[in-house]
Amino acid sequence: xxxxxxxxxMRQITTELEDLFALLQPVASGFxxxxxxxxxxxxxxxxxxxxxxxxxxxxxxxxxxxxxxAPGILVDSPYxxxxxxxxxxxxxxxxxxxxxxTAPDFFDYTSADWYAIPERTGTRYVAGPYVDYVCRTEYxxxxxxxxxxxxxxxxxxxxxxxxxxxxxxxxxVLSSLPNAVTLVNAAGRVIVSTAPTVWPxxxxxxxxxxxxxxASVFGWQLIGSPDVGE
Amino acid sequence: MTSNRQAEVxxxxxxxxxxxxxxxxxxxxxxxxxxxxxxxxxxGLILDRERFPSEADLARRLGVAPVxxxxxxxxxxxxGLVVTRRGRDGGTFAQMPVDxxxxxxxxxxxxxxxxxxxxxxxxxxxxSGMAARxxxxxxxxxxxxxxxxxxxxxxxxxxxxxxxxxxxxxxxxIAAASQSPRLTREEQQFRVEIGDLLWQPLAEDELADSIRSxxxxxxxxxxxxxxxxxxxxEASIISETNRLLRLRVDLYEGDNRGTGTAGREV
Numbered sequence: 063x064x065x066x067x068x069x070x071x072m073r074q075i076t077t078e079l080e081d082l083f084a085l086l087q088p089v090a091s092g093f094x095x096x097x098x099x100x101x102x103x104x105x106x107x108x109x110x111x112x113x114x115x116x117x118x119x120x121x122x123x124x125x126x127x128x129x130x131x132a133p134g135i136l137v138d139s140p141y142x143x144x145x146x147x148x149x150x151x152x153x154x155x156x157x158x159x160x161x162x163x164t165a166p167d168f169f170d171y172t173s174a175d176w177y178a179i180p181e182r183t184g185t186r187y188v189a190g191p192y193v194d195y196v197c198r199t200e201y202x203x204x205x206x207x208x209x210x211x212x213x214x215x216x217x218x219x220x221x222x223x224x225x226x227x228x229x230x231x232x233x234x235v236l237s238s239l240p241n242a243v244t245l246v247n248a249a250g251r252v253i254v255s256t257a258p259t260v261w262p263x264x265x266x267x268x269x270x271x272x273x274x275x276x277a278s279v280f281g282w283q284l285i286g287s288p289d290v291g292e
Numbered sequence: 293m294t295s296n297r298q299a300e301v302x303x304x305x306x307x308x309x310x311x312x313x314x315x316x317x318x319x320x321x322x323x324x325x326x327x328x329x330x331x332x333x334x335x336g337l338i339l340d341r342e343r344f345p346s347e348a349d350l351a352r353r354l355g356v357a358p359v360x361x362x363x364x365x366x367x368x369x370x371x372g373l374v375v376t377r378r379g380r381d382g383g384t385f386a387q388m389p390v391d392x393x394x395x396x397x398x399x400x401x402x403x404x405x406x407x408x409x410x411x412x413x414x415x416x417x418x419x420s421g422m423a424a425r426x427x428x429x430x431x432x433x434x435x436x437x438x439x440x441x442x443x444x445x446x447x448x449x450x451x452x453x454x455x456x457x458x459x460x461x462x463x464x465x466i467a468a469a470s471q472s473p474r475l476t477r478e479e480q481q482f483r484v485e486i487g488d489l490l491w492q493p494l495a496e497d498e499l500a501d502s503i504r505s506x507x508x509x510x511x512x513x514x515x516x517x518x519x520x521x522x523x524x525x526e527a528s529i530i531s532e533t534n535r536l537l538r539l540r541v542d543l544y545e546g547d548n549r550g551t552g553t554a555g556r557e558v
Contacts, residue, residue: 147305155353158304166449166458167304173441175434192435193468193476197305200473249432263471264430 068243068274068284071235075245076278078231082205082221083186085120086127088113090209090219093129097209097216101137107144118146118154123227125202126157129209130171131217132181143171147197147222159196169196175249180208180218188280191225191253191263201225201263203253225262229254241287244270248281257286303345306464307337308353310480325356326364328484333373333386335487336453340388344374347384397539398488406537412486413533417526419478420463424509424525426470428518435469436514443510447503455499456491462506466513466525489536498535505531 092110096102110129117127128145136142145157159169171177176189186207194202206220233254236243242257246266254262260270271286311328332338344350344365351361365384368374376384404412431439442465446458460483467479482490494502505528512521 155305158308159306160304166445166454167461168445170441173437191471193471193473195306195464195468195476195480199306199309199477199480201471249434251430251432265432 065239065274065286065288067239068286071239071243072275072278072282072284074235075232075282076280078228079188079205079280082124082223083207085117085124086205086207086219086221089117089127089129090207093209093217093219094211097131097135098211102135103138104136104142104144107131107136107142110144111146114144114146115154117221118148123223123231124148125200125222125224125227126154126197127219127221128157129217129219130177130206132215133172135216141171145197157197176204176206176220177218180206181215184208184215186280188247188282190247191251194222197222203228225253229262236284239286242271243274243284243286246270246283246285248277253282303338303342306480307332307484309477310337310484312354313477313481321356322360322363322367325354325360326367329364329368330371330373331484331488333368333388335483335491336388336457337483337487338386340386342386344384344386397543398492400488401536401540402543404489404536404540406540409489409533409536409540412489412536413529416482416490416529419475419482420467420529421522421526423463423467423470423472423475423479424513425518425522426472426475427466428513428516428521430471431469431513431516435465439465439469439510439513443506446506452491452494456487459491459506460487466509469513490532492532492535492539501531502528 089110092113093107096106096109099106107129114128118124126145126147128143131139131142131144133140139161140163141161143157143159143161146154147157149155159171160167162168163170172181174189176187179187179189186205188203188205190203191201192204194200201224202222203225204220204222206218209216209219232245233256236245236254237256239256242255242260244255244257244260244266245253247253250266252260252262252264252266252270255270257270260267266285272288274284274286274288277283311332329338333340345353347358347361347365351358354361356364365374365376369376372389373387374384375387376382427435439462442458442462446455446462449455449458463482464476464479467476470476505524509521509524509528512524
């Protein structure tokens with residue numbers, strides 16, 4: 063059964079995500095320009111830092127932003143993340159991960175869903191929530207979009223939002239619905255729920271109910287018991 | 293911002309924050325930073341011959357005054373844990389101590405009583421055992437995929453230092469799959485605080501056992517079997533605790549024969 067109110071709530075949530083994705087546009091076009099240079103090197107990505115800090119330093123839920131470069135694009139570095147994260151009361155800081163493929167703690171981002179899915183599908187993707195153990199070790203949601211230069215995939219532009227900050231925008235909308243609802247991501251994980259027995263981060267339990275309408279463009283879905291009054 | 297390639301590998305954001313959060317007993321800011329950096333170098337978290345960022349940059353990232361960092365680096369230089377070279381390709385570089393003989397018990401083990409070692413096992417069972425349990429409940433297919441990839445890295449690791457790093461990372465990924473940042477941070481801090489005790493080089497048969505036990509743990513998580521995952525994690529920790537206790541008792545025995553640890557500096 064499709065609940066009109068739930069559809070409306072889902073639309074609001076999707077708009078929140080769309081607004082966040084819009085912020086990535088300057089980062090993505092800057093990255094496409096750099097990647098389109100002949101034989102780009104890591105230093106060339108310095109040009110993106112202004113656009114990236116504009117995103118990271120923006121007041122609101124954003125915890126980090128940057129570009130994740132497809133292997134082999136940069137001449138001097140097979141793997142690279144030009145990623146900056148927000149440090150409270152200080153300037154954003156560059157993320158450092160082990161990008162050496164033979165290392166025992168190599169961070170192989172090509173298998174992370176926020177990289178692999180935009181690469182495979184050519185479309186935007188919202189990953190998480192998940193524990194971001196390479197950066198802030200906080201609960202995060204990643205919005206990622208593919209970037210192409212001369213028709214070829216060159217990596218993704220992405221931003222992280224703190225799950226707790228995102229909840230503050232979403233739960234007021236969901237809690238105004240007549241029945242308890244649970245927002246679930248494409249992987250089947252509970253993002254937030256207004257049912258006290260359905261916990262964020264869990265795999266969605268059967269008790270959470272049934273889909274209230276189609277999944278959103280990002281694969282997110284509201285589930286719950288249908289509003290019989292409609 | 294340095295763009296030196298070597299600098300990007302060991303001194304990662306995660307290592308820096310584990311260094312910052314680690315609970316050490318040293319008092320005084322310079323001593324704390326010295327102790328943590330020394331530990332991170334001995335553990336191979338900062339790689340042998342890895343170039344440090346500029347003093348100003350590293351001081352900022354560690355949240356200490358440049359003068360404090362300079363003091364810490366001077367101590368590390370005296371202890372032979374870093375070298376500083378002048379010139380165009382100069383800078384400060386980590387240096388794995390030559391006496392870092394991984395076949396010996398960790399030098400720090402003499403600081404721990406058998407009760408301390410048991411206590412450490414209790415604490416790890418609470419953290420890592422619970423993390424494994426929650427990971428089995430909550431992990432989605434991507435996270436299970438990441439665990440399997442990391443397990444393959446552990447299996448492929450060619451030497452004790454690499455194995456230590458691969459195994460530490462495996463436990464961090466398990467903790468992350470529990471969906472708890474707090475448990476994950478605890479696991480990351482174990483690496484710096486007690487990594488030298490936890491990830492001891494193993495004899496061939498012990499190594500095979502340890503790889504098998506990691507495999508069964510990851511299988512339990514993939515099967516979404518929380519109780520089994522917790523039991524497997526705890527069983528690993530218990531066997532590591534037994535091993536440490538055996539090593540510790542051997543050191544006491546050495547003391548008694550007068551050939552042991554007396555006079556051995558940490």
